Amino acid sequence: MLLQNRTAIVHGGSGAVGSAVARAYAREGAEVHLTGRTRATLEDVAHRIRDEGGIAHVAVLDAVDRDAVERHAAAVADQSGGIDVCFNATFNDDIQGTPLVDMRVGGVILVMAGGREAIPNLGGSHVAWAALAGLCRQLAAELGRQGVRVAWLLSPGSPNPDEPDPDATRLLLPRRPSYAEVANAAVFAASDWATTMTATEINLTGGAVVD
Numbered sequence: 001m002l003l004q005n006r007t008a009i010v011h012g013g014s015g016a017v018g019s020a021v022a023r024a025y026a027r028e029g030a031e032v033h034l035t036g037r038t039r040a041t042l043e044d045v046a047h048r049i050r051d052e053g054g055i056a057h058v059a060v061l062d063a064v065d066r067d068a069v070e071r072h073a074a075a076v077a078d079q080s081g082g083i084d085v086c087f088n089a090t091f092n093d094d095i096q097g098t099p100l101v102d103m104r105v106g107g108v109i110l111v112m113a114g115g116r117e118a119i120p121n122l123g124g125s126h127v128a129w130a131a132l133a134g135l136c137r138q139l140a141a142e143l144g145r146q147g148v149r150v151a152w153l154l155s156p157g158s159p160n161p162d163e164p165d166p167d168a169t170r171l172l173l174p175r176r177p178s179y180a181e182v183a184n185a186a187v188f189a190a191s192d193w194a195t196t197m198t199a200t201e202i203n204l205t206g207g208a209v210v211d
Contacts, residue, residue: 002191004029008085009076011063014041016179017112017155018089019048024183025190026054030085033057033076035069063090083107085190106147108190111136113152113201133201140199149198151189154205155182172207 008025012018013034026032026049036042039060046056057076061068077083087110113136114129133152140150155177168175177185185202188194203209 001027001029002187002193003085006030006084006190007033007076007080007082008087008190009033009035009073009083010087010089011035011069012089013058014038014045015089017182018087019045020179020183021087021089021186022056023049023052023054024180024187025085025087026056027052028187028191030190031055031057031080033059033072035059035061035063035072037062063088085110087186087190088112107149109136109139109143109148109150110186110189111150111152113154137199144198149194151194151197151200151202153182153185153189153202154209170208171205172210174206176206176208177204 003025006025006029008022008030010018010022010025010032013022013032014036018034018036022032022034022045032049032055034042034045034056035058037060039058042058042060046058049056059072061072063069073083073086084106085108089112111132113132114125136150136152139148143150182204185204189197189200189202203211
């Protein structure tokens with residue numbers, strides 16, 4: 001398994017992307033710590049992980065509350081001996097990089113980011129996404145010597161697979177990624193197969209963004 005004996009924190013662990021990533025991490029052997037604001041939905045995800053043979057823990061917190069995040073990180077590190085992966089699926093720009101560095105030399109910070117394609121009427125969203133990418137690059141530059149990698153997953157979102165995709169005409173491929181495919185990319189990025197990848201944007205847009 002790609003993440004055997006790893007400890008992963010998934011912020012936003014009850015959302016569509018966060019839950020898919022958490023289940024994929026657990027399937028690959030990681031001990032997963034789910035965080036979010038609603039215990040019931042977090043417990044639902046944790047139960048699914050346990051039913052599939054994985055290990056999952058739940059903590060109710062707001063990912064923008066830095067003190068709460070740091071207390072949780074400290075508790076996880078104390079319990080598990082360190083933190084290997086921090087995945088943020090909450091779409092905010094406070095990705096809490098410091099606790100990971102403090103708790104273990106090495107590890108991976110992964111963040112979800114919106115697409116960079118031109119879409120009218122999104123207001124400041126593109127500005128925020130560009131700032132998030134810049135923050136990730138800067139964290140990668142500052143934390144690389146400590147063995148910490150930083151990457152962000154670029155996705156235009158995942159449609160309901162049972163419904164037509166209204167945005168498919170602006171993609172190079174026939175469809176956007178499924179949540180499972182986003183999760184598989186997150187597993188790869190967190191694994192030893194990606195040990196030289198940092199300051200990296202992982203383009204999962206199906207061709208909506210072309211560099």
